[in-house]
Amino acid sequence: MSSEQPAKKRISESTIHRLSMYYRTLSLLQKEGYETVSSKELANREKLTPAQVRKDLSFFGSFGTRGLGYDVNELKAKIGEILGIDRQWKLAIIGIGNIGSALVNYKEFSRQGFSIVKLFDNDQRKIGSNHKGIIVSDIKNLDKEIAEDGIEMVIITVPATVAQYMVDDVVRAGVKAILNFAPINLKVPPNVYLRNENMSMELEYLSFAIVNNHTPKNSK
């Protein structure tokens, strides 16, 4: 019984983001009929260096063929597996306001295996209404319904003032990851992943860049 713990190097967030980019580009290459792609070609499309591409992939294994490059289908499948999007994730959206309802219809989500199965709101006028075949539930039943459906991720699009209550509820119901659009620093226990989406921040970066003539290194 050997215990070869492979010492699992910490993967940087940038590497993970780039994997997402590679994945999207590989889908495109598939459509364009490519069977094989080199790190150079992949890098060009993302404005990265070939070495960066190879290094990123090397953290997870050796997927290429020397002298040839990477098999497009194979690499895409492999990255999908690494990212955990070789399966369906069930999500709920909490807060069916402007952004919440826009996200119900956001096609990129379903395309990557993120399937929105429940919607919640506290507004009586919204509860019971139908969005893309999903009936909006009363937020009162949040934890019960989340737990019943085995939902593992939620998207929070409620006002900042109530966001923390929603988080506490869904955490209790067993949610493992939260994408938060409310402009507030939420608290989650250490076993729950939280990501904040802040669109003003992106505009603020642009504003800074214009005003300061910023020369970005490797901008998003």
Next chain:
Amino acid sequence: MSSEQPAKKRISESTIHRLSMYYRTLSLLQKEGYETVSSKELANREKLTPAQVRKDLSFFGSFGTRGLGYDVNELKAKIGEILGIDRQWKLAIIGIGNIGSALVNYKEFSRQGFSIVKLFDNDQRKIGSNHKGIIVSDIKNLDKEIAEDGIEMVIITVPATVAQYMVDDVVRAGVKAILNFAPINLKVPPNVYLRNENMSMELEYLSFAIVNNHTPKNSK
């Protein structure tokens, strides 16, 4: 005629993002009635280290008082100036679909001085309709209207297939920065800033984190 070029250190993107975070937290501290804040308190609220806060600020000057901390109003004003949000920015949204129309109503934008003044679409059913007091214009007049209004930033929320055409148009009209929601790698000339907002990428990160038990270092 001295030529003291201050060698202007390149500021990292992370520093700029953190400035945005400080700015938001300082607004909150104002509301909570704080007059003064230490790097420690500021750091706690963002889950950062005090040294990080101080270092970030030090790139731009010395804004604090030893033994005391920072004056909340003063620091907020200073960061606003650095970020270039001590003024109004006129924006246009191109593509009034789900996301575009959600963003028209997004309050965080106006709160930070980003004022949406024009909307564009190519759909005859949408052109002429009213969103928050703004009449949707025909995309045919894009460059003319953008130039006339002196719009410097645009948000692109059209399908990936047409996004590049929109970009080419607005660049010709003199736009300096673009926030892109279309899932495609756009080309812009070097004097135009481009930022991509990709919400699936955030979910993919969460998916990766769950599947791989990722321990993030300094997650968004």
Next chain:
DNA sequence: GAATGTGAAGGTTTTCACAGCA
């Protein structure tokens, strides 16, 4: 010959630790 995979080098960002000032 062509392109991967990877240690080592180089660069950047964060953290430490302490001098300096209110």
Next chain:
DNA sequence: TGCTGTGAAAACCTTCACATTC
């Protein structure tokens, strides 16, 4: 005494360069 501002050290990430393989 308390907290900033900042060089220097440590950690981290990217790029180089080349041995290796097809």
